Amino acid sequence: MPEEPRQELESTWVVVPLYQEVTVVGDVVRRLGRHFPRVVCVDDGSSDGSAEAAGEAGAVVVVHPLNLGQGAALQTGLDYVLRDPATEHVVTFDADGQHQVEDALAMVRRLRSGEADVVLGSRFLDGRTSLPRARRAALRLATLHARASTGLAVTDTHNGLRAMNRRVAEGLRLTQSRMAHASQILEQVADMDVVHVEHPVHVLYTDYSRHKGQSLWNSVNIVTESLFR
Amino acid sequence: MIKLVLLAAITLTAAVLVRGRRGVRHQALRRIALVLFAAGAALSLFFPLTWTWAADALGVGRGTDLLVYLLIVAFLGTVATSFVRFQELQHQVTVLARRLALDSAPAPSRDAEPAVPPHPVEDPAGPRTRAS
Numbered sequence: 001m002p003e004e005p006r007q008e009l010e011s012t013w014v015v016v017p018l019y020q021e022v023t024v025v026g027d028v029v030r031r032l033g034r035h036f037p038r039v040v041c042v043d044d045g046s047s048d049g050s051a052e053a054a055g056e057a058g059a060v061v062v063v064h065p066l067n068l069g070q071g072a073a074l075q076t077g078l079d080y081v082l083r084d085p086a087t088e089h090v091v092t093f094d095a096d097g098q099h100q101v102e103d104a105l106a107m108v109r110r111l112r113s114g115e116a117d118v119v120l121g122s123r124f125l126d127g128r129t130s131l132p133r134a135r136r137a138a139l140r141l142a143t144l145h146a147r148a149s150t151g152l153a154v155t156d157t158h159n160g161l162r163a164m165n166r167r168v169a170e171g172l173r174l175t176q177s178r179m180a181h182a183s184q185i186l187e188q189v190a191d192m193d194v195v196h197v198e199h200p201v202h203v204l205y206t207d208y209s210r211h212k213g214q215s216l217w218n219s220v221n222i223v224t225e226s227l228f229r
Numbered sequence: 230m231i232k233l234v235l236l237a238a239i240t241l242t243a244a245v246l247v248r249g250r251r252g253v254r255h256q257a258l259r260r261i262a263l264v265l266f267a268a269g270a271a272l273s274l275f276f277p278l279t280w281t282w283a284a285d286a287l288g289v290g291r292g293t294d295l296l297v298y299l300l301i302v303a304f305l306g307t308v309a310t311s312f313v314r315f316q317e318l319q320h321q322v323t324v325l326a327r328r329l330a331l332d333s334a335p336a337p338s339r340d341a342e343p344a345v346p347p348h349p350v351e352d353p354a355g356p357r358t359r360a361s
Contacts, residue, residue, distance in 0.1 A: 040337075042330070060334070060335060060337065062334040064326050064327065068322075068323050068327070072323050072327060076327045076330055079327070080334060080337065081337065083331075083337055084337035175320070
């Protein structure tokens with residue numbers, strides 16, 4: 001894969017919502033930092049020292065004084081990077097190490113080519129991601145729901161790896177603090193009249209992320225959260 | 230008859246849920262309702278048969294049954310209002326905390342390397358000794 005010079009990515013910010021990931025976030029930030037010069041971690045009130053670990057690894061850290069949920073952390077991160085007038089592209093990237101930096105780079109490249117305004121990662125477009133059956137079922141359910149409510153033909157709605165240009169980032173107003181923000185992002189993208197594409201990404205399921213990730217129960221929560229707002 | 234009354238009460242509760250209410254009028258109505266409630270409670274001490282009479286008029290078996298129905302509706306209303314209130318409160322907390330987080334974060338400036346935490350400015354003259 002062609003190596004981007006870091007200066008080319010000076011106008012790209014990576015937003016990493018962070019909650020209780022002290023064992024992996026340092027590594028994630030360092031891997032990002034090899035390519036992306038600008039990484040901001042939004043620590044969502046972690047009590048395990050995640051914020052310090054991210055800061056030591058070289059990220060800018062914005063700290064929520066209390067736990068507000070991933071949607072709120074994402075919105076804080078977007079607000080932060082939009083304060084930088086030079087920001088052109090924004091990548092959202094999970095802190096738990098399940099995303100690949102190479103995928104993020106490829107997605108930014110697609111943005112830079114002008115192909116789309118927002119590039120959404122999907123783990124179902126190629127065979128790289130192998131995931132447990134229950135997880136797959138939960139994601140299918142969530143995707144069906146999001147498709148029905150947004151009208152966007154997407155294949156993986158709950159994927160934290162996304163890349164967008166400034167216009168899309170400015171248009172997002174996430175009010176769903178908890179997990180339902182994923183479908184809220186899609187709803188707002190659908191309303192924005194911008195070009196969106198999906199990009200095949202590899203989601204790495206380690207024992208660690210399996211232990212932490214969303215369960216089938218959580219998809220029930222997601223659906224109820226998006227019903228009662 | 231009682232079905233109509235209960236249905237109306239439940240619809241009212243749902244309306245509260247849908248449109249978040251705010252303002253002077255709502256507060257005044259709530260206070261009037263509270264006064265009426267207190268008056269009703271006091272009166273029913275002296276005229277306990279009123280409930281039986283009201284129950285008869287509405288086609289409910291006994292006064293106690295009527296009270297149970299009303300209690301359930303009132304409880305539903307409490308749940309609804311506190312849900313709305315809780316959501317509002319949570320939204321406010323979120324806005325406040327996010328603002329706090331952003332204000333205490335370093336500015337994403339171009340000239341300074343953001344990875345380096347700001348160092349305390351050192352006095353170029355070195356530590357000052359107190360003049361005696």
